Amino acid sequence: MELLGLVNYALFMAIFICIYALLALGLNIQWGFAGLFNAGIAGFFAVGAYTSAILTTAMDPDRIGGFDLHFIVGWIGAMLAAALVAWPIGKICLRFRSDYLAIASIGIAEIIRLVIKSEPALTNGARGIASIPRPAGDIGYMESQIAYLAIVLVVLIAAYILVERQFNAPWGRMMRAIRDNEGAAKAMGKDVEFRRLEAFIFGAALMGLGGALFAHFNRSITPEAIDPMVATFLVWIMLILGGSGNNRGAILGAAVVWIIWSVSEIATDRLPHEYAVQAKYIRLFLIGLMLQLVLRFRPEGLLPEPLRGDLRSTKPGADR
Amino acid sequence: MLELDELVMDFGGFRAVNGCSFRVEEGSVTGLIGPNGAGKTTLFNLIAGALQPTSGRIRFLGEDVTTLASHQLFHKGLVRTFQIPHEFHKLTALENLMMVPPSQPGESLFSNWFSWSKVKSAETEVERKAYETLEFLELSHVAHQRAGNLSGGQKKLLELGRTMMTDARLVLLDEPAAGVNRTLLRKLETKIEILNKERGYTFILIEHDMEMIEKLCDPVVCMAEGRVLIEGDFQTVRSNPQVLEAYLGETTGDAA
Numbered sequence: 047m048e049l050l051g052l053v054n055y056a057l058f059m060a061i062f063i064c065i066y067a068l069l070a071l072g073l074n075i076q077w078g079f080a081g082l083f084n085a086g087i088a089g090f091f092a093v094g095a096y097t098s099a100i101l102t103t104a105m106d107p108d109r110i111g112g113f114d115l116h117f118i119v120g121w122i123g124a125m126l127a128a129a130l131v132a133w134p135i136g137k138i139c140l141r142f143r144s145d146y147l148a149i150a151s152i153g154i155a156e157i158i159r160l161v162i163k164s165e166p167a168l169t170n171g172a173r174g175i176a177s178i179p180r181p182a183g184d185i186g187y188m189e190s191q192i193a194y195l196a197i198v199l200v201v202l203i204a205a206y207i208l209v210e211r212q213f214n215a216p217w218g219r220m221m222r223a224i225r226d227n228e229g230a231a232k233a234m235g236k237d238v239e240f241r242r243l244e245a246f247i248f249g250a251a252l253m254g255l256g257g258a259l260f261a262h263f264n265r266s267i268t269p270e271a272i273d274p275m276v277a278t279f280l281v282w283i284m285l286i287l288g289g290s291g292n293n294r295g296a297i298l299g300a301a302v303v304w305i306i307w308s309v310s311e312i313a314t315d316r317l318p319h320e321y322a323v324q325a326k327y328i329r330l331f332l333i334g335l336m337l338q339l340v341l342r343f344r345p346e347g348l349l350p351e352p353l354r355g356d357l358r359s360t361k362p363g364a365d366r
Numbered sequence: 367m368l369e370l371d372e373l374v375m376d377f378g379g380f381r382a383v384n385g386c387s388f389r390v391e392e393g394s395v396t397g398l399i400g401p402n403g404a405g406k407t408t409l410f411n412l413i414a415g416a417l418q419p420t421s422g423r424i425r426f427l428g429e430d431v432t433t434l435a436s437h438q439l440f441h442k443g444l445v446r447t448f449q450i451p452h453e454f455h456k457l458t459a460l461e462n463l464m465m466v467p468p469s470q471p472g473e474s475l476f477s478n479w480f481s482w483s484k485v486k487s488a489e490t491e492v493e494r495k496a497y498e499t500l501e502f503l504e505l506s507h508v509a510h511q512r513a514g515n516l517s518g519g520q521k522k523l524l525e526l527g528r529t530m531m532t533d534a535r536l537v538l539l540d541e542p543a544a545g546v547n548r549t550l551l552r553k554l555e556t557k558i559e560i561l562n563k564e565r566g567y568t569f570i571l572i573e574h575d576m577e578m579i580e581k582l583c584d585p586v587v588c589m590a591e592g593r594v595l596i597e598g599d600f601q602t603v604r605s606n607p608q609v610l611e612a613y614l615g616e617t618t619g620d621a622a
Binding site: 206211212214216217219220222223225226228229230231232233234235236237238244248291351353 | 384416436437438441445446448452453454455456457458461462464465467468471472473475478479482485488489492498510515518528532576
């Protein structure tokens, strides 16, 4: 493990943090601001990843496409596809109260995963889609990693700015009001059903984009990658740990949790071989443990929801 | 302005509102009284569109609004408050008011990205109005507190404040005085009177505080067991033996 190896590892980690930060931002729109308990992040992640893969790969007679389009088209397509999938799901499921929505969305994500796994014509079944072009992928290995990190970072910053603006605008205020008290928001003339659908679709589009960035980074996508453990629950911990209702918290949470998650893998790999395989499953326990600790000791997250509106001027003491 | 025609509301086998009819004239302050469980709040929920009646019709400003949802009624000028304050607890008091005005340009995702200056100028205007309202309600000092941290009485005032952030025609107040101390109560009465006289709001008021009813309301409608027992001015209603019976369960004694 020399310097080069370490740098490479850091780059790898940074790219993943950016991708997860996008997912956490998407979830923050849905949960942190609209109060929608979406436990089906993996589903939208998968739709985005596969859409972009199909749009950008070279022609393959065994399945639909590929269409060999530019990666930007693929990424926009991924967002649109995730949004389109979210629309009917939201239309049906957003009538449920939070915990029922969680159950419904978990189920839908599993349906999406199983369809992808067993459907050869569209997604190439269990073998997945390989040789997805990576932007700036044909230069040297290290340069390519750096270039990809730069691209992902730009996407993340753009998404952060766009989302943050919405939250400080009347749209965000309205969404938070709906989250805090649905009945009163209705009585104040807000079309709650429509607005929730809007937030659900907006969040899903970001999740789809996250999926696309992941697929292009890995250069391939298989059904194994859309395991709900890493694609849904890890994101939830990131958001809760970082602070739901706070976009910077979502990004910070993604960084902290991913570093713990990723370093724990190195730790388990160092164990003697006979334990190393079993120890991998201990990491799943780690997810639950982290969630419990955060909820017990800091339920509002590392960076709690800020007071918004016209209050950049007020002192922090004003909030309790 | 508002006509209720034979409204019936069933909850399973329980009939909460049972053929209730009355009219509310524009510019009036109508008091709605009656013992607990008379169906007053259910009636409010029906008028405000939070519940759909089992049968009967509601007409507002000459239009049949029986099947409209509460957010649609709001846009027609019908605003309500809640018996238990329904504040947006994580929003500041100021934001609680600022979210009210209908059709703000900043409520559209696209204008926030593409016509920010329009959003900002509308926002300045809404903010000014919200500060004015807070001033009127003497809540300026808590403008930047989370609404969930306000006292019960302040939350009540904030509820009233929300009705002032839009061009309301008819305001439904559900027990504005409950849990509010005497001094604040007198203040509240004055505010309601000012809103009625100066801004031309029509009010329907559910209240158990008879002093407040006497001071503000004409006519007074008394409900019992889901229907209108009697309506008229305060003295008529007060001295009616049926009202005494409904409140006290017997024909002697002093109502209120």
